[in-house]
Amino acid sequence: MVNIQFAEEFYMANEALKHFRPTQASIPPREVNYRLQLPSGVPVHIHALNPLAFLLRAAQVYPNKLALVHPDVPHPVIYSYGVWTQRIQNFAYALIQAGIKPADRIAIIAPNIPAVAEAYHGVLGARAVLCAINTRLTHGEVAYILEHSESKLIFVDHEYTHLVKGAKVPVIVINDTGREDDPYEQFLTSGRKFSGERGWPGLEWERDEDAPCALNYTSGTTGRPKGVLTTLRGSYLAAIANAYETGMGRDSTYLWILPMFHASGWCYPWAITFAASAQICLRSVSYPHIWHHLLNSRVTHYCGAPTVQIGLINAPQARRLDRPVHAIIAGSAPTAHLIGELEKINIIPIHVYGLTETYGPSTKCYYQPHWMSLSLEERAKLLARQGHSFATAEDARVVFQPKEGDSPDAPLVDVPKDGKTMGEIVFRGNIVMKEYFKDPEATRKAFRGGYFNTGDLAVWHPDGYIAVQDRSKDIIISGGENASSLAIEQELAAHPDVLEVSVVARPHPKWGERPMAFVILHPQKAAKWKGRHAEFEQDLKKHARGRLPGFACPEWVSVVDELPKTSTGKIQKVQLRKLVAKL
Incomplete structure (x- = not known):
């Protein structure tokens, strides 16, 4: 159970959480040993770096502290560090029971739900490698990543099963309920039974801190996506840096807005456990839900x-x-x-x-x-x-x-x-x-x-x-001068009526290239320029001429309702260049 001292705000805000009970397999035994088996021959002065250590320490020191809450779903869940760590132990044993060997890749395709956060730790317990896949990819793109990564097992959220249709390896569906009959929960329960209550000492610590930790695929905007292989050591040190550089600690609460699948969630799955912080999962970027938690759930950190x-x-x-x-x-x-x-x-x-x-x-x-x-x-x-x-x-x-x-x-x-x-x-x-x-x-x-x-x-x-x-590839070369699209965007964004702007190069008969700006108007100012976009274009150009050299001023301005973006909210200039190519 979760100590009310650390979870009061969530219980008060969500009646269903008062009645939630973890599955029986999630309840840890009375006495828990959080030390994994050390491989033979490891010198006394060496402890191979591994971000799994952060979770084990947090559970040892703060077993009743709030670790994770997933409140804005039909079946909300809330876990203390003691319970959550037991679930992760079950995950690791279930992988081993499924035949997963060290360095095997495990794929997961899901939004920001507890199962993904658990996978970032449970996979390490089995000495395997997590491959978290972007939920916005097409079936063909996912199929390529699954084949290239040689993933041996796939976890998929119930909303994304179409992305793994025809998969050649076992698929475990996550219904995101936390209930006994959920296929994912059944997988964890099988791991607990398979463990024979050997606990963490029944799992072996990875002796090589340079061993693979995660496999993240880039967007592939200029061809097939590339698989970025990271290590246990790098993930450990990146997580510590994230916590230190942002001031995260035991009393911090991290809100998941950034997709966990993006670059291992910027290593925040491990930064959170290093700091023994709490985390709140959100299935989607919902501003009403985000503001509810900013106002009521003691959120201290988020990425975006x-x-x-x-x-x-x-x-x-x-x-x-x-x-x-x-x-x-x-x-x-x-x-x-x-x-x-x-x-x-x-x-x-x-x-x-x-x-x-x-x-x-x-x-x-x-x-x-x-x-x-x-x-x-x-x-x-x-x-x-x-x-x-x-x-x-x-x-x-x-x-x-x-x-x-x-x-x-x-x-x-x-x-x-x-x-x-x-x-x-x-x-x-x-x-x-x-x-x-x-x-x-x-x-x-x-x-x-x-x-x-x-x-x-x-x-x-x-x-x-x-x-x-x-x-x-985004530098604009106009009349032999290099113009930074980012610098242009910074100045255009200072216009009081601009909400968002992105700038790309467009061919010009005299200068070779000139900047073209795609602009979203501020909602409160859109009515002002309705039917007068040509006048707005002149107004923005006048604004630019007072701040930028002539070669960097936009030659064209297009007012748009939205800009193409990645799953993390980054503007996809490659799509804008495709639009420009048709002009």
Whole structure:
């Protein structure tokens, strides 16, 4: 059971939770040993890093503390750390009973539900590798990932079974009920029986911290998706960094808005357990539900792209919070308007940057105290930078891009820290992927010069902060000048009537390329420009001319109702370029 001290707000808000009882197999024995069996020959001074350790410690120290609640569904569930850890132990034994061997891949296709959070830990208990798959992919894309990953077992939420139709390996359906007759719960119960009550000491600790932990597939916008293979060590250190850099602790509550399938949920499944925090699962990005929890459930942290934050501040339920909430923002830089609106409602933006290949976030724009004396616009420009590397990472660098004919092993050369010279961001060290799965050639290209080459173009400021200018494919080359689409977007977003904007290159007969802006008008200003989009275009261009050089001012402006986005809310410029190609 869950101690009422830690779960009162959820019981009060949801009558069904008062009557919820975990399955019998989820109840831990009276005395629990949370130490796994150590492999022979491990030196006394070595403890192989593994993020599963965070869960075991949290359960040992705080067995009755709230671990996870899933309240906004027909069958809500709530678990203490003691109960939740038992469920994860059952998961691991059930995998072994199903014939899963160390390093085998296990696929899961589901929204943000307890089963996914459990999989991120239970798979490690069986020394296997989790492959969480984007629920927004097509059947064909999912089939490719299942085949390429060679997944031996598939877990699928009941709403997404169509994505695994015809699968050649066993499929376990998750009805997301927490009840005994749920196929997923039956799987866990079978694991408990198979364990023979051997408990955690019946499972073996992975001796190699460089062993695979997760396999995450990139979006594949320029071809087949690539499988990013991460390690136990990297996941452990990335999780610690996330908790430290965002101030998570025992009294924190994390709200799942970011999909757990995206880059291992930016390693927050393990950051939460490292901090012994509570977590709230949401099946979908529902602003009424999000605001309910921000106002009533003591939420302290959540992750989301700027577009998610925009939806949040413009929701009808939006109001100032009586306690600060930390919003971890990545995907693109927050604008001055967005930062100002978040601050007004007591949401503190934490701007981070990273890629799937860097375990999600790996740099942070560290706030300097003297910035508080600056104007909002000046402060926002500083906060929009990507900053410095995380505490557990090696320093990020900005280096000159290779010239044609350069050796892939040639030493990398830093750009000057002048805030002007553009180069490419590169990483190496603790929180960089191990490799692209079964793709040595792509791995070799990505690791040019002994660093992971991100493809993101940036400048390096005198204070050491890096600032992304664009993806290399998104730079607009107009009349021989390089224009950053991100920098243009930052300035256009300062127009008071703009809600969201994205800029891409469009062919121009004289200048080669010119910027084209796709704009969503602010809901409160849309009526003002109804039937007058041509006038708005001129007004936005006038605004741009006061802030941007001529070659960076948009030549065309298109007012749209929505922008194409990924599952994490990141704007898909590849789709906008396809639209432009037809013009």
